[in-house]
Amino acid sequence: MSDFPAVIVGAGQAGLATAYYLRKLGIEPVLLDNQLGPGGAWQQYWESLTLFSSAGFSNLPGMPMPAYDGFPPRDHVIDYFTAWEERYKFDIRRPVNVSKVDHNGELFEVTAGVVSSGQKQVYTADNVVMATGNWSSPFVPAVPGSITGQMWHSANYPGKDTFRGTRVAVVGGANSGAQIAAELTEVADVIWLTTHEPRWMPDDVDGSVLFKRNRERYLAISRGEADPGGVENLGDIVMVPPVLRARNEGRLKATPMVDSLDELDVDHLIWCTGFRPSVGPVRHLLNGYAPKVEGLYLIGFSQANGPGADTIMGVSPFAKQAASSISKRLNHSGE
Structure with a gap:
């Protein structure tokens, strides 16, 4: 028993x-x-x-x-x-x-x-x-090269004060990358690295829209119908106020991801890669x-x-x- x-x-x-x-x-x-x-x-x-x-x-x-x-x-x-x-x-x-x-x-x-x-x-x-x-179980992609500074992941990101007055690279073009990069622009010299141009969701879209869309998908799949698709056509980044403010003020600008970490001259690198x-x-x-x-x-x-x-x-x-x-x-x- x-x-x-x-x-x-x-x-x-x-x-x-x-x-x-x-x-x-x-x-x-x-x-x-x-x-x-x-x-x-x-x-x-x-x-x-x-x-x-x-x-x-x-x-x-x-x-x-x-x-x-x-x-x-x-x-x-x-x-x-x-x-x-x-x-x-x-x-x-x-x-x-x-x-x-x-x-x-x-x-x-x-x-x-x-x-x-x-x-x-x-x-x-x-x-x-x-x-x-x-x-x-944080994921870090395999990228050639190295940096002399310290590496982090969003899993152990301690908040912006740790990075005050430093040079920081933030890698990742989704929500965590945008939110961390946005707040770090207040205290640090930030380069935001993404593999594609940021896909901003409309300013009036929040998690309620995402929940409703996911619910529609769940119900369709449970009925044996084709998956109607998620919110990919809306974008990747929810415009929470700090992100919206940083983008509108010109502080949050994406740079194409480097081919090698050797190209970066930073004190810290934060992986926001899921x-x-x-x-x-x-x-x-x-x-x-x-x-x-x-x-x-x-x-x-x-x-x-x-x-x-x-x-x-x-x-x-x-x-x-x-x-x-x-x-x-x-x-x-x-x-």
């Missing part, structure tokens, strides 16, 4: 949403999270980062995000996650690192180490949900992003689930589907 009907790895938006729907079906999971407190990857984001959606389009199931005038900043999101956890009081154990997930032919065995002590514990479970996001799904502990149980064993679920990954799965509000339908599948495996009637 297993310790738990379901172990959820990760207590960010995907893990919490899945736990919520499992409880609705009478199933109490345990969540294993490697952060020090609520908020998932938002615990690691730089202080000035904001959502690209209004609070009304950034809700976890069961409890709306408190209103905010404009785009909610990092701390507003963390406070919301904290209040959500206080309300529902799931069994969340943190900080622990899950190093391995095995399947013995009947049950899953989840090996997790307590960060403070290093003590390891093995949890057995009938089902495992990987809701680990991608923040811990992430890959953090599924290392279950990689051997996957064929691509498809589980090879029943009872294993990847939730919160657009690559594995579908459009919008990696957003706070967009993950809900995929979490609900996973909870329903787990309930059926456990023969729960639920609600």
Whole structure:
């Protein structure tokens, strides 16, 4: 007999949403999270980062995000996650690192180490949900050459004050690259490197439009219809106020990406080049992003689930589907 009907790895938006729907079906999971407190990857984001959606389009199931005038900043999101956890009081154990997930032919065995002590514990479970996001797997492209300065990634970007009075190269033509480059122009000499001209979204387009488009795509795909396509025709960069202001003031100008890093004379280089799904502990149980064993679920990954799965509000339908599948495996009637 297993310790738990379901172990959820990760207590960010995907893990919490899945736990919520499992409880609705009478199933109490345990969540294993490697952060020090609520908020998932938002615990690691730089202080000035904001959502690209209004609070009304950034809700976890069961409890709306408190209103905010404009785009909610990092701390507003963390406070919301904290209040959500206080309300529902799931069994969340943190900080622990899950190093391995095995399947013995009947049950899953989840090996997790307590960060403070290093003590390891093995949890057995009938089902495992990987809701680990991608923040811990930053991607850096292979570019020839080197710089004498320090390299960073948006994953560990500490905020603009660290770079005050320095020369900084920011690589990446999407949202993180634009937002980091924009704020650094206030304090540093910045070169913004992109592989193509920036594709600005219309000034009145925000995350609510992106959510609606992703919802339309999800519904079409679930009906077996052709994918109607995303927002690629609108652009890549949401015009949050700091980015819009920097662009309009002429501070945010893109330069073509260099062929070699040797061409750069900078003190710092910040890669804003995205992430890959953090599924290392279950990689051997996957064929691509498809589980090879029943009872294993990847939730919160657009690559594995579908459009919008990696957003706070967009993950809900995929979490609900996973909870329903787990309930059926456990023969729960639920609600």
